[in-house]
Amino acid sequence: TRRQLFEELDRPALRPLPVERYVFAEWRIRRAGLDYHVEIERHYYSVPYRFAREQVEARITANTIEIFHKGERIAAHRRSSGNGKHTTIPDHMPSAHRRFADWTIERIQREASSIGPEVALLCEKILADRPHPEQGFRACMGIIRLNKSFGRDRVNAACSRALEIGARTYGSVRSILDNHLDRAASTNGPASHEPIHHENIRGPRYYH
Structure with missing residues (x-):
């Protein structure tokens, strides 16, 4: 019967379920910028500054961002919304930048x-x-x-x-x-800083 075959063949080969549930992840190749941040979904995540301009791999899940360099994980962040802002770990900064960490x-x-x-x-x-x-x-x-x-x-x-x-x-x-x-x-009084209008300047309408 199916039950007999299961007990004889399948059950001995079964393994326990993983302790952690499977999490879907997407991988993307990125390059760290000069400011040692990696752009993912319009948000910038830091890596140690020595990896600036290096090609890295990003493992993206619903809640986390992990960044790898040649198979080694070099950074892990909680995922943030695509708001164009930066998530920076202080230890990733060169010493000259840490002085400015309290500035926003x-x-x-x-x-x-x-x-x-x-x-x-x-x-x-x-x-x-x-x-x-x-x-x-x-x-x-x-x-x-x-x-x-x-x-x-x-x-x-x-x-x-x-x-x-x-x-x-x-x-x-x-x-x-x-x-x-x-x-x-x-x-001369305060500068007006008004936009310059001239027939040789195309203006924004030219591109629509």
């Missing part, structure tokens, strides 16, 4: 706004220009700290001048202050 985009925006609208606008543009906003943290923090040496009015005027000439680095703002070019900007 929101804190930079708050500190910049407390100095003046031009500082806030310049920092916003610096962060927007970077593939990952964290890459602009150093420049924004340097600009914010210029307030201690030069005062709120001069830093705000210098940022206005930087916006006028399209300079979006800490070094440019510092140079404006060192050469007193911020005083020329302050006499």
